[in-house]
Amino acid sequence: MKSSTSQNDKLLTTLATIFIVCLWWIVSFFYPPIILPSPAETFIKAYNLLISGSLIQDLTVTVQRVLIAFTISLLGGTVIGSLVGKTKNIYLFVKPMITIIQTVPPIAWIILAIIWLGLGGGVPIFVVIIATFPIFFLNAAQGMRQVSEDLLEMSTIFRIKHHRVILDVYFPSLWPFISSAITICIGVSWKTIVMAELLSSNSGVGAALGLARLQLETAEVLAWTLTVVTLGVTCEQIFQYFSDQTRVGKVSKRWK
C-alpha cells in the first residue's frame, strides 16, 4: 500500500518534469534563441561547458563557498540557538536582533559586504551565512522549547550524565527542527550564493552567469541556471533520504 503510493508520487514528479520541458520546448519555437533557446540548445551548451571544464571549475568554487558558509551557519546557529532557546528571557532578548538580520533584504547585505570586505570570495560566504544563520537559530531555539520537561526531570532523577542527556534527550528532540532547517537552508544558500557571486566576485557560478549575460549567451545562462537547480534539488533529495534513514526520522514519522 505504502510503496504503491510512493511509486505513484515518483511517477507524477517525473511527469511534471517532462511536462515543463515540453512546454519550454514548444514556447521556444515562437521566440528567437536569444530570448528563449530550446531545451536541446541549452543541454548542448551545458554539455560543452562540462567538456571544457569550466562547469566543474566554477561549480567547485561555488560548492566550496556554500559548504564553508553552510557549515558555519549550521554549527553556529544550532549551538547558539539551542543555548539561547533554553532560557526564555535571553531568547526574547535575542530574537528581535535575529528578526532584523532576517528582514534586511539579501541585496542590502551584499552591498554592505562589498563595502566591508571588498570584492572577492568573502562576500558570497558572508551573505550565505547571514541568510541561513537565522533559520538555524530560530529552528533550534524553537526546538529547544519543545524538549519534554518530563523526560529531563526523569533524567535528573535517575542521575543521568549531562553528555548523555544532550545526546539522548536534547539532540533527538531537536533533530526534526534542525533537519527541516537544513532542508530550507540548502535551497536558500544556493539562491543567495549565485546572486552574491554575480555582484561581487569574478569566480563561481554567479560570475559565470554574469559573463554569459554580458555576452548575450542566453543558452549559457539557462545552462547554468539548470545546473544550479539540478544541484539544489539533488542536495535536498539526498539529505531528505538520509534524514529519513535516521532513527528519529523513522520514529517521528510514525508518531502521528
Place this chain on the structure above:
Amino acid sequence: MKGLTFSHNKKTIFKDFSIYLPEQEITCILGNSGVGKTTLLKLLANILKADRGNIEGNQKIVSYLFQEPRLLPWKTVYENVEYVLLNKFSKKVRKDRVLDILEQVGLLTDKDAFPHELSGGMRQRVAIARAFVIKPDILLLDEPLQGLDLVKKQEIQQLLMMLWEKHQPTVVYVTHDIEEAIAVGHQIFIFNGQPVFVQFQCFVHTPINERQDVVHKQYLKAVRAHLMLQMKMASGNIMKQNNRNGKTKLQIAK
C-alpha cells in the same frame, strides 16, 4: 525526614514537617489532589530542594515511577531500560541486568519494539523495569496505576509487589485510591491542609501476600472504613477552611 520546610510561590507547603519512612517497607500516602504528595516525592528524589530541614538517606540510589511512563520515544524498550545504566556500568553488566529485568516484567520478546508500538500497560511495565534495573534503595511511586483499566491495574500491582519482594526497596507510594493503599501499604498516611500535616497514620500488620485471605477480611474492612472516614473528614476540613476564608486553621489531632 525531619523538620522539613518547603515553600513554592510564596505558599508554604511543608512547615517543620517530619515523618519517618521505615526501611524496606512500603509507606502509602493518601490525600486529596494538590495537597503536596507529589511535592514530597520530588523532595525525596532531590529535584526540589528543601528550604530547611534534612532528608536522611538522600545519598542512596533513588528510583521514581511516574504517572506516565516517560519513555524516550526514539529508543527501543531495551535501550530505554539501559538508558539509566549508561556510563555507570560496563556493557556486559548492563546487558545482563537489562535482560534479567525485562524477563521479570515479561517484556523480553518486545525488547526491540519502540514505545509507540506498545500498549499503555506495556509501556508502564517498561517504566517499572527501568525503575528496578538500577537496584534502588528507595523507590518512589507517583500514582503508578493511574489511567489503566481494572485488569491492567491488578496486573501491574502484582508485578510491582513481586518485584518489591525480590528487591525490597523502601517504597513511598503516593495514591488517592484507598484500595491500593490497603493492598500494599505497611504504613498509611493521610495528608491534609496547607502547610501539610499528617491527619492520620496507621500501620497494617497483615503481611502483604496474605491480604487477599478471608481470615483478614474483617480487619482490613475495618481499616478501610476508618480510612474512608478520615478521607471524608479531610475533604470536609478543606471545605471548612475555604468557608472561613482561611482565617482559622483547623487542626485535627493526629
